[in-house]
Amino acid sequence: MPKKTSQQKKGSAGKKPAASHNADESARAKLAEYRRKRDFTRTSEPEGGGARKAPKLAFVVQKHAASHLHYDLRLELDGVMKSWAVPKGPSLDPAVKRLAMQVEDHPIEYNSFEGTIPQGEYGGGTVMLWDRGTYGYGGSNPDPEEGLRAGYKKGDFKIVLNGKRLKGSWALVRMRGDTPGKPQWLLIKHNDEFAAPGSDVTAEHLTSVATGRSMEELSGGNSRVWHSNRSEKRKTGSNTGRGAEEPQSPKAPTTAYERLMATRRR
Numbered sequence: 001m002p003k004k005t006s007q008q009k010k011g012s013a014g015k016k017p018a019a020s021h022n023a024d025e026s027a028r029a030k031l032a033e034y035r036r037k038r039d040f041t042r043t044s045e046p047e048g049g050g051a052r053k054a055p056k057l058a059f060v061v062q063k064h065a066a067s068h069l070h071y072d073l074r075l076e077l078d079g080v081m082k083s084w085a086v087p088k089g090p091s092l093d094p095a096v097k098r099l100a101m102q103v104e105d106h107p108i109e110y111n112s113f114e115g116t117i118p119q120g121e122y123g124g125g126t127v128m129l130w131d132r133g134t135y136g137y138g139g140s141n142p143d144p145e146e147g148l149r150a151g152y153k154k155g156d157f158k159i160v161l162n163g164k165r166l167k168g169s170w171a172l173v174r175m176r177g178d179t180p181g182k183p184q185w186l187l188i189k190h191n192d193e194f195a196a197p198g199s200d201v202t203a204e205h206l207t208s209v210a211t212g213r214s215m216e217e218l219s220g221g222n223s224r225v226w227h228s229n230r231s232e233k234r235k236t237g238s239n240t241g242r243g244a245e246e247p248q249s250p251k252a253p254t255t256a257y258e259r260l261m262a263t264r265r266r
């Protein structure tokens, strides 16, 4: 049966991921940190775990005015959204490398979350759906899903985005010497027809890709919205109100992202 014409065989039959029936369990385990950090009686963010696997892999970028403005890049892989906080957001300029700090896996349901996380809760602030779509593999492995998994593991994650605002080939490259458990990556646009040297895509698009609303409109007027020309002083202690069950472990009380931003502002 050497009928092995490779690729084109996208039929439903042969494609049975080995760990398919373990997927739910595996996604639940991956979401443990996400859930631990949140009080779902207080935030309208999804608990996750109930989403069906999409036929195509999803990606989303959420603009998040938390204690510091950042963009959350999320890429579906094995039942969860692998997630990175990108302080400056993506750039279409191949010469620009954007720091992307990996954060906990998020549930696939998070992809439709837009709104306000209450102040004092984890990540409190306004979340805007800034871009979304599907993505695929940008490397040379003949099995795209395997290529994605291997690339992610290796720290050389080659992706092709098909969003409204972000398109084409990109790489996430893990930096050496990062903190175990909180890897730091660089997000880099490859030079293709969607590259735009010198452009500033986050400044060009200031509204929700889903609803057209601005950050101000999303915040409903009563929530803190980040302004680049205003210093944010009052937020220093905000993450202490997370709830009684937050373990007093040796783990630092703030995220790697927040620690980095704090050192940068000194």
Ligand code: MN
Binding pocket: 064, 066, 070, 071, 072, 085, 123
């Ligand atoms: Mn965030």
